[in-house]
Amino acid sequence: MAKIGGACVAATLFGLLVLASMVKLGFDAGGGHDYAMALRKSILYFEAQRSGVLPPNQRVSWKASSGLFDGKANGPVTHTFAGCTCTYTNLRLLPGCSAGSHLGGTGAHGAATILLGLLALASIANLCFWPGTDHDYGMALRKSILYFEAQRSGVLPPNQRVSWRANSGLFDGNASGVDLVGGYYDAGDNVKFGLPMAFTVTMMSWGILEYGKQMAAAGELRNAMDAVKWGTDYFIKAHPEPDVLYGEVGDGDSDLSCWERPEDMTTSRQAFRVDPQHPGSDLAADTAAAMAAASIVFRGTYPDYANLLLVHSKQLFEFADKYRGKYDASITVARKY
Structure with a gap:
């Protein structure tokens, strides 16, 4: 078995989220699909x-036991935070860690950094973590969620907090005869990529489900739910037929060659889709997971909307399963990104 890598971990964790969503939502286990067994074996992978x-x-x-001398050459490291002493080696907490622990982490980039930071900040109240006097974790949580408001595309709402942003991408989808206004721009560019957008919505949804109480205590639960809904509203538009899903708006090459605000962009806004003739199982399943997780988020407050999301989720999952293929073989312009 190959050593575990970052991409492999992300893919496996995402698969776990998909399977957990399907089990919790009661997806039909007919047709030879035993999702409970798949979930068990997915978790078993980590034991291996x-x-x-x-x-x-x-x-x-x-x-069997292995790596028993890992970190010995470096020696243990001890830190004290607000009277709490924590000893760890290579970011692995040792039994000597007392009630208040220092949480070690690792580097990442892009939206993944924001998402991981958001989940970490939301979970601080559940961890034995003693914040110092110079650390305002509530503010950090607010700014992490605020990041997504700065990435919004489409007609911005009256409660938009990032005041220097304005409406943009108002004709997205017009050339294809479909309304694709809305959603999130990918990063510093103006392309809307469906795959990372779906992953983002999935992780935000599960963050709310796991740490909603902490977000509410910080006054950010409503904003976090709005961030999820901004994404799912777009996914509904991007899924106009059961077996059709638009996975990208804009062209990365021309966009990266022209540095401009989304409000002023003059680059191509061509829309790209997957369908039975041009499948994209990974994209469709990713979006299905996002909408399924979001349906749980809105179940108690907006049941009709939750039901709508679940309808789209089931259709997309069936589409992904029936017409199999990698989405970047169909939407080739996304391959390099």
Whole structure:
């Protein structure tokens, strides 16, 4: 078995979220698909990847203890935070860590950094973490969510907090005869990529489900839910037929060659889609997971909207399963990104 890598971890974790969503939402297990078994084996994968002294309840019997001297050459590191002493080696917390722990992390980039930071900030109230006097985690959480408002495309709402942004991308989809106004720009460019947008909405939704109380205490739950809905409103538009999903608006090459505000953009706004003749199972399944997770978020407050999201989610999952293929083989302009 190959060593686990960052992309592999992300793909496996995302698969877990998809499977957990389907089990929780009661997806039809007919047609030879045993989602509970798939979920079990997905979790079992991580037991096979364990390093260190394996526990008595280890289910992967062919694995044994390994990496027992990892970090010894560096020696343990001890830090004290607000009277809490924590010892760790290579970011792995050791048993010597007392009630208030220092949470170690690793680097990432792009929207993934914002999402991971958002989830970490929302979970601080649940962790034995003692904030210093110079750290305002509530403000950090607010600004993390505010990032997504700055990335909004379309007609901005009256409660838009990023005042220097204005309406943009108002003709997206016109050339294809479909309304694709809305959604999120990818990063510093003005392209709307469906795959990272769907992943973002999935993670934000699960962040709300896991840490909604903490977000509410910080006064950010409403803003976080609005951020999810901004994405799912766009996905509804991008899925005009059961077996059709628009996965990109804009051209990355021309966009990156012309540095301009989205309000002023003059680059191509061509829309690209997947369908039975040009499948994109990864894109469709990713979007299905986003809408399924979001349907749980809105179940208690907007049940009709939650039901609509679930309809789209099931259709997209069936589309992804029936017409299999990689989306960047159909939307080739996305391949390099």
